[in-house]
Amino acid sequence: MGGLQWKRRVRGMLTLLFVSVCLTMLISHLLWPSITDLTEVEKCPACYGTSFCPAITGGFLTLHSFGAFAGFVNILGSKNVLFGMLGNQKVVLKKLGHTVELEQLDKMICKGAGLSSSCHVHEAIWQQGDLLHSMRQHVASQDSSLLLCPSVANLECLLSSVLYKTKGTSTEASLANIWTTLMINPEPLLLQVLQEQDGWPVTKYMGACGRVVVEEYAGEILTSYHNAPWLQRVHLAHQLLIAAHNFTDSHPLFGFYLTDISADNIAVDAQGKLRFVDLENVIVVDKNVPNEDRPQSWTIPHVSETFDCEGCFAFSSEDICSHRMSDHNFYAVCQHLLSPLAALDMIPGGLLHDMPPAHARVSELVQKCSESTEPSGRLRAAQDLTELLAEVLQQHGYSSMQPKSPSCSLWDGCLEA
Numbered sequence: 114m115g116g117l118q119w120k121r122r123v124r125g126m127l128t129l130l131f132v133s134v135c136l137t138m139l140i141s142h143l144l145w146p147s148i149t150d151l152t153e154v155e156k157c158p159a160c161y162g163t164s165f166c167p168a169i170t171g172g173f174l175t176l177h178s179f180g181a182f183a184g185f186v187n188i189l190g191s192k193n194v195l196f197g198m199l200g201n202q203k204v205v206l207k208k209l210g211h212t213v214e215l216e217q218l219d220k221m222i223c224k225g226a227g228l229s230s231s232c233h234v235h236e237a238i239w240q241q242g243d244l245l246h247s248m249r250q251h252v253a254s255q256d257s258s259l260l261l262c263p264s265v266a267n268l269e270c271l272l273s274s275v276l277y278k279t280k281g282t283s284t285e286a287s288l289a290n291i292w293t294t295l296m297i298n299p300e301p302l303l304l305q306v307l308q309e310q311d312g313w314p315v316t317k318y319m320g321a322c323g324r325v326v327v328e329e330y331a332g333e334i335l336t337s338y339h340n341a342p343w344l345q346r347v348h349l350a351h352q353l354l355i356a357a358h359n360f361t362d363s364h365p366l367f368g369f370y371l372t373d374i375s376a377d378n379i380a381v382d383a384q385g386k387l388r389f390v391d392l393e394n395v396i397v398v399d400k401n402v403p404n405e406d407r408p409q410s411w412t413i414p415h416v417s418e419t420f421d422c423e424g425c426f427a428f429s430s431e432d433i434c435s436h437r438m439s440d441h442n443f444y445a446v447c448q449h450l451l452s453p454l455a456a457l458d459m460i461p462g463g464l465l466h467d468m469p470p471a472h473a474r475v476s477e478l479v480q481k482c483s484e485s486t487e488p489s490g491r492l493r494a495a496q497d498l499t500e501l502l503a504e505v506l507q508q509h510g511y512s513s514m515q516p517k518s519p520s521c522s523l524w525d526g527c528l529e530a
């Protein structure tokens with residue numbers, strides 16, 4: 114009898130051990146999935162590219178525990194953003210969409226080829242018809258996260274640094290990669306159009322392997338700096354205003370209006386340098402659109418309206434697209450990041466909260482830049498505020514931080530525009 118009980122106990126313990134080993138394996142697989150599984154490289158060329166695959170297959174990239182939170186979020190099936198190390202460098206891995214969005218993309222590819230929804234996307238991608246035409250249709254739609262307006266005629270020009278990377282040509286496979294990326298999330302394309310190396314305030318794009326892109330880790334998000342010393346916040350506010358100016362004005366052919374500007378989409382590195390890390394939602398205004406495509410209001414600068422919904426970041430893409438220039442980026446930065454109207458759950462009181470009384474003029478300009486409805490009133494206030502913040506910083510020894518205007522490499526064909 115005693116022997117039987119003992120056997121039962123051992124069996125029970127073994128079962129418990131087996132179940133806990135399985136559970137541990139399952140949890141660690143969900144938290145730190147194998148990078149090779151994540152890439153789904155077998156779907157290429159219905160993927161984002163292969164430039165980063167050698168680093169992955171060579172074992173140089175590892176998922177890292179500083180991304181444990183991201184791993185946890187991944188379990189919940191949301192962001193699909195993971196953190197890793199490439200040698201000593203911190204990197205971010207993005208699948209660019211939620212799992213359901215990626216599944217929908219696969220179904221769309223199968224449907225486009227007239228096949229069943231479980232088809233092989235690496236084959237079906239070749240049967241989508243004219244991919245450039247399909248991309249043009251996509252960016253013309255208000256539902257697209259990258260909206261090119263008022264005309265899509267210069268899409269090739271916009272994407273020239275991605276399309277014509279090698280000797281002015283694009284292979285069929287790279288076109289399929291660009292199409293796939295655009296359909297799910299244009300961020301890696303924009304990071305190659307506005308390159309960090311050229312001085313754009315964005316995170317550095319490092320490459321892609323299958324359905325994963327790799328970006329440089331750009332630091333902690335802006336929300337973590339909410340209670341930083343006032344002067345440090347002035348430094349960040351100054352960089353935000355310069356960034357708003359550069360996105361609006363520094364590209365010779367296009368204006369870039371970010372429509373998801375929030376404190377968790379902006380990162381700040383250990384040196385205090387600020388970068389935008391989420392470029393999924395962008396309106397690109399073609400500044401050199403042919404005369405016949407120009408709306409009547411084209412030459413008048415657009416003034417963003419404050420919509421009647423507390424704390425919400427609302428805008429009209431139709432209005433932004435009807436003007437050669439909009440104050441949208443300044444509206445977003447001033448009202449939704451700097452001013453007391455900023456989102457309560459992210460940055461209560463705004464980034465410049467607790468303004469020292471000696472800097473009342475800063476408060477006044479933040480308010481004007483946030484709320485002005487006069488033609489060019491916000492643009493003027495933003496300009497004055499940028500200069501005033503630069504003076505404050507200079508007075509306190511932040512003199513070395515005057516940023517240069519970013520540059521961009523243009524495909525020859527674009528210069529004629």
Ligand SMILES: Nc1ncnc2c1ncn2[C@@H]1O[C@H](COP(=O)(O)OP(=O)(O)OP(=O)(O)O)[C@@H](O)[C@H]1O
Pocket residue numbers: 191192193194205207316328329330331332333334377378380390391392393
């Ligand atoms: N390059 C980066 N450097 C540092 N952190 C990053 C970087 N990219 C993303 N992150 C972090 O991961 C989070 C999610 O990334 P991202 O915003 O690109 O994903 P998302 O799914 O579009 O999120 P959401 O739609 O909620 O804005 C960011 O809020 C930020 O905390």
Ligand SMILES: [Mg+2]
Pocket residue numbers: 377378391
């Ligand atoms: Mg985001």
